[in-house]
Each structure stands twice: as C-alpha cells, then as structure tokens.
Amino acid sequence: MEGxxxxxxxxxxxxxxxxxxxxxxxVLIGILVGVLPGLGAPNGVALLMPLTFFMPxxxxxxxxxxxxxxxxxxxxxxxILFNIPGEPSSVATTFDGHPMAKQGRAAEALSLAFLCSxxxxxxxxxxxxxxxxxxxxxxxxxxxxxxxAVYLLAFCAFIGMGGANPLKTAVSLLVGLSLAxxxxxxxxxxxxxxxxxxxxxxxxSFLVAVIGLFGIGELLATADETEKVEGIRAxxxxxxxxxxxxxxxxxxxxxxxxxxIGIWMGLTPGGPTAxxxxxxxxxxxxSKRGDNFGRGEPEGVVSPETSDHAAGVSALLPMLAxxxxxxxxxxxxxxxxxxxxxxxxPMLFQDRPDFVWGLIxxxxxxxxxxxxxVLATVPIFASVMRAPxxxxxxxxxxxxxxxxxxxxxxxxxxxLAIGFGVLGYLMKxxxxxxxxxxxxxxxxxxAEDAFRQSxxxxxxxxxxxxxNWLVGSITTLAxxxxxxxxxxxxxxxxxxxxxxxxx
Amino acid sequence: xxxxxxxxxxxxxxxxxxxxxxxxFGGVVVLGALQHDTGxxxxxxxxxxxxxxxxLLLIGVAAILALxxxxxxxxxxxxxxxxxxxxxxxxxxxxxGIAIAxxxxxxxxxxxxxxxxxxxxxxxxxVALALALGTPAAFFLxxxxxxxxxxxxxxxxxxxxxx
Numbered sequence: 318m319e320g321x322x323x324x325x326x327x328x329x330x331x332x333x334x335x336x337x338x339x340x341x342x343x344v345l346i347g348i349l350v351g352v353l354p355g356l357g358a359p360n361g362v363a364l365l366m367p368l369t370f371f372m373p374x375x376x377x378x379x380x381x382x383x384x385x386x387x388x389x390x391x392x393x394x395x396x397i398l399f400n401i402p403g404e405p406s407s408v409a410t411t412f413d414g415h416p417m418a419k420q421g422r423a424a425e426a427l428s429l430a431f432l433c434s435x436x437x438x439x440x441x442x443x444x445x446x447x448x449x450x451x452x453x454x455x456x457x458x459x460x461x462x463x464x465x466a467v468y469l470l471a472f473c474a475f476i477g478m479g480g481a482n483p484l485k486t487a488v489s490l491l492v493g494l495s496l497a498x499x500x501x502x503x504x505x506x507x508x509x510x511x512x513x514x515x516x517x518x519x520x521x522s523f524l525v526a527v528i529g530l531f532g533i534g535e536l537l538a539t540a541d542e543t544e545k546v547e548g549i550r551a552x553x554x555x556x557x558x559x560x561x562x563x564x565x566x567x568x569x570x571x572x573x574x575x576x577x578i579g580i581w582m583g584l585t586p587g588g589p590t591a592x593x594x595x596x597x598x599x600x601x602x603x604s605k606r607g608d609n610f611g612r613g614e615p616e617g618v619v620s621p622e623t624s625d626h627a628a629g630v631s632a633l634l635p636m637l638a639x640x641x642x643x644x645x646x647x648x649x650x651x652x653x654x655x656x657x658x659x660x661x662x663p664m665l666f667q668d669r670p671d672f673v674w675g676l677i678x679x680x681x682x683x684x685x686x687x688x689x690x691v692l693a694t695v696p697i698f699a700s701v702m703r704a705p706x707x708x709x710x711x712x713x714x715x716x717x718x719x720x721x722x723x724x725x726x727x728x729x730x731x732x733l734a735i736g737f738g739v740l741g742y743l744m745k746x747x748x749x750x751x752x753x754x755x756x757x758x759x760x761x762x763x764a765e766d767a768f769r770q771s772x773x774x775x776x777x778x779x780x781x782x783x784x785n786w787l788v789g790s791i792t793t794l795a796x797x798x799x800x801x802x803x804x805x806x807x808x809x810x811x812x813x814x815x816x817x818x819x820x
Numbered sequence: 821x822x823x824x825x826x827x828x829x830x831x832x833x834x835x836x837x838x839x840x841x842x843x844x845f846g847g848v849v850v851l852g853a854l855q856h857d858t859g860x861x862x863x864x865x866x867x868x869x870x871x872x873x874x875x876l877l878l879i880g881v882a883a884i885l886a887l888x889x890x891x892x893x894x895x896x897x898x899x900x901x902x903x904x905x906x907x908x909x910x911x912x913x914x915x916x917g918i919a920i921a922x923x924x925x926x927x928x929x930x931x932x933x934x935x936x937x938x939x940x941x942x943x944x945x946x947v948a949l950a951l952a953l954g955t956p957a958a959f960f961l962x963x964x965x966x967x968x969x970x971x972x973x974x975x976x977x978x979x980x981x982x983x
Contacts, residue, residue, distance in 0.1 A: 488885065492842060502856075504863055505866070507856055509853070510871065541898060541902045705941060711912075712955060714916075719925055731920050734917075743838060
C-alpha cells in the first residue's frame with residue numbers, strides 16, 4: 318500500500334501552524350455560515366472563494382473544506398435547537414433532534430449529533446485514504462468516452478435517485494447545462510448565446526449563480542415564511558459529552574450502517590442530503606425502537622448525522638479523482654480547483670500529491686478540530702439565531718451582494734446574482750432541486766468537451782459509449798438510473814395489477 | 821374553466837409559468853445554437869451541436885411538465901402577505917444592487933441597511949445606525965485593510981481619496 322507514506326507526507330503539509338490556523342478559522346466561519354439562514358455550505362464556499370485566489374491551492378482547499386465541516390455541524394445545531402435545518406442535509410436531524418431538545422435533552426442531542434458526525438467523518442476519511450490511489454489508478458484508464466459516461470452517470474443519478482420530481486430535476490440540470498455553454502466556446506472560440514452582449518462573453522460564473530440561488534434565494538424564501546423562531550437554550554457541559562461518548566457504542570449497528578450508507582452516497586453522486594434521509598428511513602424501519610422515531614429517539618439523531626458527514630467527506634474523493642463532485646458544495650470546490658489552475662482527475666494524484674494528501678490529512682485534523690470547537694461554542698452561535706431576522710436578513714444580503722461583486726468586480730454580476738436569487742426562491746417554492754443546476758454549470762463545459770472529443774475519435778458514431786466493457790457498463794448504468802423513475806412506476810403498477818385479481 | 825385558486829398566486833399558475841419559462845429559455849438556447857454550426861464541423865461536432873440538443877431536450881421536458889400541470893390539483897403558491905414580505909426585501913436589494921456599480925459598495929450598503937433596519941424591521945435609531953455604519957466599516961477593515969481585496973468605490977470614496 319502506497320497510501321501510508323503519502324498520508325504521512327500529507328500530515329507534514331497539513332500540520333503547520335498556518336494551516337492549523339486556517340482550519341480553526343474555516344471551522345468557525347463554517348459553523349457561523351451553517352447557523353445563519355441564507356448562508357449554507359455551498360454559498361459560504363462560493364463567498365470565500367475570491368479570497369483564496371491569492372493563496373497556495375493547498376491552503377485554499379484546507380480553508381474551504383474546513384469551512385464545509387463547520388457548516389455541516391452548524392446546520393445540525395439549528396436543526397436540534399430551533400427545528401430549523403441550517404443545511405438541507407440536516408433536515409432529517411430535526412425529526413428526532415428537536416423533540417429531544419424539547420424534552421430537556423438538548424445537551425445530549427447536541428453531543429450525540431456532533432460525536433456521530435465526527436465518527437461518520439472519520440469513517441469517510443479512512444475510506445478515502447484506503448481507496449484513493451486505487452480509484453485514481455482506475456481513472457487513469459479513462460478516455461474521453463469514459464469521462465462523458467461518468468458525467469452522464471452523475472446527471473442521471475440526480476434524476477433517478479435525487480428524490481425530487483425527476484422531470485423538475487431534469488429541467489434544473491438542462492438549464493444548468495445551457496448556462497454553462499454561454500460565452501466563448503473552448504473548442505472553436507466562437508461566442509455562444511451571448512446575443513452580442515459583452516457582459517456575457519466571460520460566461521456566467523457559477524460562483525455568482527451559487528450566491529444567488531443558495532444565498533439570496535434562501536433569504537427570500539425565509540422572508541416568505543412567518544414562523545417565529547423559538548429556540549431552546551442549551552449549554553453543553555463536558556460531563557454530558559463524556560456521558561454520551563460512553564453510551565455511543567450502544568448504537569454501533571446504527572453507526573456502522575449509517576456510515577456505510579453515507580460513504581456510498583458520497584462516492585456515487587447521491588450527496589449528503591439523500592444519504593441522511595435514506596439512513597433515517599432505513600433506521601426507522603429496522604430499528605427495534607422504530608416506533609419511537611419522531612418522538613425524540615437518539616438513534617434518529619445518530620443515523621442521519623453519521624451519514625450526512627460520511628457522505629460530505631467522501632464526496633471529495635470523486636471530485637479529486639474523477640472531477641465529478643458528489644455534492645453541491647463539492648461542485649463549488651471543484652470549480653475553485655479549476656480557477657486555482659489545477660486539473661481535477663487522476664493526474665492530480667501524480668502531479669500534485671502534496672495537494673491531494675495534504676487535503677486528506679487535513680480532513681482528519683479539521684474534523685477533530687470541528688467537533689471540539691462546535692462543542693465549545695454552541696451557546697455563542699445559538700445566540701446568533703436569536704437576533705431578529707429583520708436585521709439579520711439585510712446584513713446577510715449585503716454580504717451576498719458584496720460577494721457577488723468580488724467574483725470579478727462587475728456590477729452586472731451583482732444584478733445577475735439577484736436574478737438567480739429570484740429564480741432560487743421560485744425553485745424552492747415549486748420544489749425544483751437547485752443542486753443539479755449548480756453541478757451542471759460546473760461540469761457542463763467538461764461534459765461537452767468529453768462528448769465532442771469522443772465523437773471526434775469515433776467519427777460521430779454513438780456506439781463509442783459502448784465500445785468496451787468499462788464505458789459500456791457506466792453508460793448502461795447511467796441510462797438505467799435515468800429510466801429508474803419510469804421503471805419503478807411500472808413495477809409498482811405491475812404489482813398492483815397482479816394483486817388485484819387475488820383480492 | 822377557471823377555478824378560484826387559479827388567479828395570480830395560485831400554485832397551478834406558478835407551476836405552469838415556471839414550466840413555460842423553462843421552455844422559453846430552451847427556445848432561446850435553440851435560437852442561439854442555430855447561429856453556429858449544429859452539425860459536423862472541422863473539429864468534430866460544431867459549436868452549436870451540444871446547445872441545440874440541450875435546448876430541444878429542455879423544451880421537451882418543460883412541455884411535459886406544463887401538460888402535467890393541467891391535471892394537477894389547485895393550491896396556494898404562497899400564504900397571504902408572504903409575497904409582499906418577499907417584495908419588501910427584494911425591492912430595496914435590487915436598488916442596492918443597481919447602485920453598487922455607479923456609487924460604490926459602501927454608501928448604498930449603509931443606506932440599504934438603514935432603510936431595512938428603520939423602516940422594515942422598525943429598529944430604534946441606535947441599533948439602526950450601528951448596523952448601517954458599523955457594517956460598511958467592518959467590511960472596509962476586513963477586505964481592504966486586512967485581506968487587500970478592493971471593493972467597488974464611488975464618488976464619495978474618490979472625494980475622500982480612498983482607493
């Protein structure tokens with residue numbers, strides 16, 4: 318195994334005072350971002366991105382990924398104390414976390430959530446450490462056709478497995494792909510879809526889109542709701558944490574099962590949100606205390622939290638090794654990688670081992686730092702939530718607009734972000750998923766390039782996507798996932814039809 | 821045949837509008853793609869090949885969504901008063917956004933925060949002023965002084981000689 322020396326070298330990169338400082342800063346900003354409405358992990362990463370352009374890529378990715386871990390934990394905090402998920406992936410945590418807090422077991426619920434997050438993250442990083450080299454080596458055999466098949470798989474997985482209406486997911490994806498084509502064509506140099514507008518020549522920045530869709534859209538959606546925020550005060554004492562830690566092994570079945578689900582959903586592009594829901598659903602079905610779920614059952618906190626973090630962490634591996642992000646936040650980071658001048662993919666593991674292994678090593682440290690910091694600072698960050706939304710919303714709005722301006726110093730981008738904000742609000746209200754659009758915007762150019770190169774190699778013959786067992790099985794799997802909603806519907810219909818005569 | 825809930829603010833109308841909007845965007849993409857080579861060019865598929873097919877797919881999927889809406893149950897898009905609350909956040913934001921390019925970040929930000937705090941949130945003068953003056957000051961210290969990232973400047977900054 319070549320992983321160990323590489324990992325040790327990674328620790329040398331990650332464990333400098335500068336990088337440790339970045340981790341602490343990233344985690345603290347992340348918790349804040351996760352707690353505040355309108356500032357989720359994808360949006361937070363997008364807002365910080367312009368500040369990382371002047372850093373070495375390793376430092377930049379350590380800052381951004383640490384922020385991601387912090388945001389995931391911050392999202393769980395508001396789920397438990399306020400019944401408001403700070404992140405889509407912590408929605409499932411509200412089901413049992415908030416009832417626990419209302420029964421006066423807030424400290425227990427919080428420590429349980431954070432410790433399980435830590436366990437899930439650890440399981441994810443260990444998996445990455447073990448399989449990273451193999452996946453990168455495997456991906457070295459990819460030609461453009463395989464790459465296009467993998468992108469297709471990512472898109473189809475969202476449609477078939479994303480949980481939202483498949484047609485609306487498809488619309489979201491296709492709009493994202495269309496937006497990605499705006500600007501100069503990378504192959505021919507022609508200006509596409511600019512209709513003579515100079516502002517569009519650079520294309521539409523996915524950072525601006527993310528700030529609008531996730532940030533401004535979320536703020537508008539929150540303004541739409543009237544619900545008063547009624548939080549539960551909680552202070553987490555060391556004794557409560559230690560008590561929970563001692564009790565943790567009791568949930569070993571749920572822990573291992575949820576970690577496995579999370580890692581799988583992170584490696585395949587299912588994402589943390591789907592992972593936490595799936596894990597909660599499976600736990601409720603198979604747990605001995607399944608009837609207690611929804612009424613403050615600790616296992617209902619353990620399962621989604623473990624999966625959420627296992628998925629969030631493992632989503633970074635396909636991003637690095639294949640250039641296919643497993644979550645919306647990973648998609649934003651992937652875009653960042655390209656801005657920093659790195660080419661995601663298997664060659665990254667050979668050309669920039671310091672970057673790859675520095676990041677992986679930092680994930681061990683940063684997740685530990687994150688769990689400790691969040692346990693220590695919960696009361697402070699929870700008090701932020703008690704600030705009136707009427708004052709918080711304009712402040713966050715100012716941050717979002719400033720962030721949109723910083724992307725390239727253009728007033729057009731600011732208006733574009735507001736436009737995306739209105740679109741994000743409408744999408745949220747009408748249950749259109751937003752993550753596929755961001756994924757498509759980041760991957761659109763790469764997918765198109767891969768498609769055109771494959772077509773060039775095969776002289777326009779589409780059978781290139783079935784020309785060997787590897788590309789053939791990926792393409793077939795992608796099409797099966799795409800057809801899955803229809804297949805599932807037919808299967809269900811078939812079962813009902815066959816049952817009817819018997820009844 | 822129109823149901824009472826199908827007026828503006830009805831869920832079905834909103835769903836239909838969104839689907840038709842997506843189809844319309846697909847149409848724009850197709851029109852844009854047709855200005856380029858949509859077939860086989862000297863370097864493989866032409867610049868319009870991919871967008872044309874994406875646009876056509878988008879029109880198709882959005883049309884199915886729109887057709888499905890004709891059979892959907894009526895419902896509310898937003899609770900009464902919700903859209904007004906959204907507009908009262910969105911409209912000042914839009915003014916702020918438009919003002920950034922000509923007037924710089926700081927002055928519009930202070931006015932925006934003051935308006936939102938005083939008029940919308942009905943905060944007292946001390947809180948409103950602290951928010952409206954403290955935030956731009958904090959932004960200046962954080963971005964310009966500490967991180968060295970310049971934000972938009974307007975006539976006031978120029979008059980004060982701040983760059």
